[in-house]
Amino acid sequence: MTQDSLDLWDSQMRKELREEVRKALADLGDESSLPPVAGPVVELEDLCLKFGDHTVLQGVSLDLQRGETLSVLGGSGAGKSTILRLILGLSLPDSGQVRVEGHDIAHAPLTQVLALRRNMGMVFQEAALFDSLSVYDNVGFYLHEHTGLPEEEIRRRVRESLELVDLEPNQVMDLLPAELSGGMKKRVGIARAVVHRPRILLYDEPTSGLDPITTRTINDLISKLQTELDVSSIVVTHDIRSAFRISNRVALLFEGVLVFVGGPEEMVASEDEYVREFLR
């Protein structure tokens, strides 16, 4: 069986899921005609979440305004990454609301959740690239799955995304994730997250495990994407220096409770005991 016929099979079979997503988009109104949300792009309201006896989040209320970059700081196990899972609809809160572009993702039907995720891109801590797929297939994964675009167009968009994250497409497209350095993996992860031009970008520890120079490069990249793609971003990190460099606002979590939200300068000036301890 040739590769072409397998590809053809695949694309035919995926039509069904595309239809599902399209239907969900129709319920919401067409993607392009989704009314611009006047309020926050993401809104968390009084979120509470427990795993067994362990309280992960306690009354967290937070919002992300259009076009801004918000960093969520906190120590290990403070509940930072859980916030991203809640926004993506991968976890459900025990109580409270998670509104993405005005829609309550926690209580929406699956088709609507899929449609809402379409407007989001997620950059995972260890990039989470699919081991068995090349860089090209990784970055083009979403387009292959959910769009009926011709291969040439997908190739063009993949190249564009790789160039956006300062990677030379010809050099990396055929490589497997195992052949990439840590920094390159993160960049490919970012390219995969932005290939479908989402309006919201979520980063989970984008600079963890990187050397200072690569960390600066990734931070510059996050700032560049904010302006070039006009995205709103939430960056979960424990790296204070990176957070101050890239963020319009910073939030600080301590044992599931939000202890501070404000600009970097306000945070430095804060008299709160835990904030001072964290900054020290």
Place this chain on the structure above:
Amino acid sequence: MSLSETARTPLRYVNDTLKGWALHTQEYFRLLARSLHGSVSRPFYRRDLVIQMDAIGVGSIGIVLLTGLFTGMVLALQSAVEMKQFGATIYIGRLVGASTIRELGPVLTALMVTGRAGSGMAAEIGAMKVTEQVDALYTMSVDPVRKLVVPRFVAAILCLPLLTVITDVVAILGGMLIAVVKLDLTMDLYMRSVYLTLAETGYIFRYIPIDLFAGLLKPVFFGAIIAITGCYFGLKTSGGTEGVGRAATRAVVTTSIFILATDYFLTQVLIALLIE
């Protein structure tokens, strides 16, 4: 700690354990139901299906050939010792044929595929889980059950009967090798003896010997068990690389037990339905 609290601790332990088991059972059968639904509804990931058929089916041919050959040979060799005493060596073909087609072929094939492919499924999906690749699928609006589990499920169901046929044929040929070389039987006599065994229990759908039908129906169930158990433990993996190893081990042990237990109950049902 008061007396009532001390008494409550083991009770709570039993309570939590039972709840845990109930939850696992529910989720296991839910995964089975979703896989069955995914097998007959779109979207299909046919390319992944072909890849999995290559991994489970083609990749297992080598061990299945060796297993079948040596099982057939040792069956003939062992039974010859007893049968020689009664001058009944001409029945060796019956013994090898019946035990292979009814039981050893399906069960040994399933156990070998469990060790090779079932553990691989748990490890591969487990590694994807701990490195957040499964979450990445969710975030890109792709259902991991359809993308990862269904192709493995369908591939295992399709490949196991075919692999069992290979085991059966090679085991019978292995038995024939011993019968001809060590016991001086003719090929014709041996094969006729195998055929008589098949004919004895009768036919289903006019031409298919009941033994063969039952022997090829079992692997369909075994294939489903291998895929669902492997994928279930893979998707439940937590705790980094150590967790991946644990998932693979649990998958192999649980699948093996499930196969042996299911074999008993299936045999009961098939005897009741087809023979009695």
